Amino acid sequence: METAARSLPLVAPDPPDPLLKDRLKAEARARGFTLAGVAPAADADGFGRFAAWLDAGYAGELQYLHDLRDERQHPRAVFAPVRSVLMLGLEYGPPVLPLPSTDTPRGRVAAYARGPDYHRLIWDKLNDLRDWLRAEVPGAAAHGVTDSAPLLERDFARRAGLGWVGKNTMLINTARGSFFFLAALLTNLDLAPDPPQANSHCGTCTACLDACPTAAFPAPGVLDARRCISYLTIELRGAVPEELRPGLGDWVFGCDVCQDVCPWNRRAARGTAGPPAFPADPALATLDPIELLSLNTAQFRKRFEGTSLSRARRVGLLRSAALVLGNVGDERAIPALERAAGGADEVIREAAAWALGQIRARAAGRVDTTA
Structure with a gap:
């Protein structure tokens, strides 16, 4: 300006x-x-x-x-x-x-x-x-x-x-x-x-x-x-x-x-x-939060450059994607979350590990899905 x-x-x-x-x-x-x-x-x-x-x-x-x-x-x-x-x-x-x-x-x-x-x-x-x-x-x-x-x-x-x-x-x-x-x-x-x-x-x-x-x-x-x-x-x-x-x-x-x-x-x-x-x-x-978890830095930048979504940065968006998957509780997300839980970034790893815990607990009947 x-x-x-x-x-x-x-x-x-x-x-x-x-x-x-x-x-x-x-x-x-x-x-x-x-x-x-x-x-x-x-x-x-x-x-x-x-x-x-x-x-x-x-x-x-x-x-x-x-x-x-x-x-x-x-x-x-x-x-x-x-x-x-x-x-x-x-x-x-x-x-x-x-x-x-x-x-x-x-x-x-x-x-x-x-x-x-x-x-x-x-x-x-x-x-x-x-x-x-x-x-x-x-x-x-x-x-x-x-x-x-x-x-x-x-x-x-x-x-x-x-x-x-x-x-x-x-x-x-x-x-x-x-x-x-x-x-x-x-x-x-x-x-x-x-x-x-x-x-x-x-x-x-x-x-x-x-x-x-x-x-x-x-x-x-x-x-x-x-x-x-x-x-x-x-x-x-x-x-x-x-x-x-x-x-x-x-x-x-x-x-x-x-x-x-x-x-x-x-x-x-x-x-x-x-x-x-x-x-x-x-x-x-x-x-698609599963797809988001697969994005590397270059892919994230290419996908969201010029949009407001770039403000969250790759780490923030992938962290949120993992948390969403934990809340949704779809067991099909487990492979993607397991890969993310073994990745390099601590914030994404922790969010993915939490999501895996939520999904597995729900599958075992330990999470009250009616709450």
């Missing part, structure tokens, strides 16, 4: 055309962003909650969140001349793709990872939108970010009217649910802010909290990442705590449970929206 723009002076160009915001939103929609709203550049509403969350240890091994803690207080840490924040949402639905009909074990993949790595996809769209803005307004500067910059995106999305932060900590829109990526275009222009989302519409519903397989929500609106399946299968580099392994079920990469059960997503899934801008690949909806 536009790193040189960080050193631009804090002087904004003349007040923009009053219709510029509407035209900018229209350009964003033309590039696939379903949601668009403007928030003023100010301190993030939830910075205090974010700091308390870090202090409670809920971030687990996500050290980068600690390292850039203070930068998340104000968007000027990302883009010094910022005066307005255009918040955007790009859908990656449909929420649930049909799973293939097969009698072999399958590992589920979170919906956002069933396609190309979204960072590059969205950065390209943001760069294009930035170039349009600079061509329209001489002196305009902008910087686009998604996910990887120290910006509390959900705070600014709520302030821009895109939705509210639900009990599962996801941003939820009444019309579109929560299956969308958040992105932001920070600009030195003074754009009229949109009305913020003032209320939560979760009501008394606790479906997301009740459905979480690993009890990762110690309280509504609070996520303990150390127990979250997405964290365990993607971010965690070592062994998954043994008491959490059964909760992974058949999730080999990420998890959608708390979104799948949300009534707002069920309502959005019945809507009449056009095709999503995110090119999901049905072949990535599930993976």
Whole structure:
């Protein structure tokens, strides 16, 4: 993205055309962003909650969140001349793709990872939108970010009217649910802010909290990442705590449970929206965990390069594949697990040995499969 723009002076160009915001939103929609709203550049509403969350240890091994803690207080840490924040949402639905009909074990993949790595996809769209803005307004500067910059995106999305932060900590829109990526275009222009989302519409519903397989929500609106399946299968580099392994079920990469059960997503899934801008690949909806255990480093890189699945790295994905096989309990996985249990990587070896123990105990009637 536009790193040189960080050193631009804090002087904004003349007040923009009053219709510029509407035209900018229209350009964003033309590039696939379903949601668009403007928030003023100010301190993030939830910075205090974010700091308390870090202090409670809920971030687990996500050290980068600690390292850039203070930068998340104000968007000027990302883009010094910022005066307005255009918040955007790009859908990656449909929420649930049909799973293939097969009698072999399958590992589920979170919906956002069933396609190309979204960072590059969205950065390209943001760069294009930035170039349009600079061509329209001489002196305009902008910087686009998604996910990887120290910006509390959900705070600014709520302030821009895109939705509210639900009990599962996801941003939820009444019309579109929560299956969308958040992105932001920070600009030195003074754009009229949109009305913020003032209320939560979760009501008394606790479906997301009740459905979480690993009890990762110690309280509504609070996520303990150390127990979250997405964290365990993607971010965690070592062994998954043994008491959490059964909760992974058949999730080999990420998890959608708390979104799948949300009534707002069920309502959005019945809507009449056009095709999503995110090119999901049905072949990535599930993976064969037995096949995954056979991948060497070069094969893993070739298979998943350019996708979000590469974030787990080979060791992480094969570790999760072994745990899924232990949970599924299919005895046909024993040869592959035995080979993995004799491999070079300690994390994969341990996960495979655990899975073998689960399968053999189940076959011997020592595992209660009704639990």
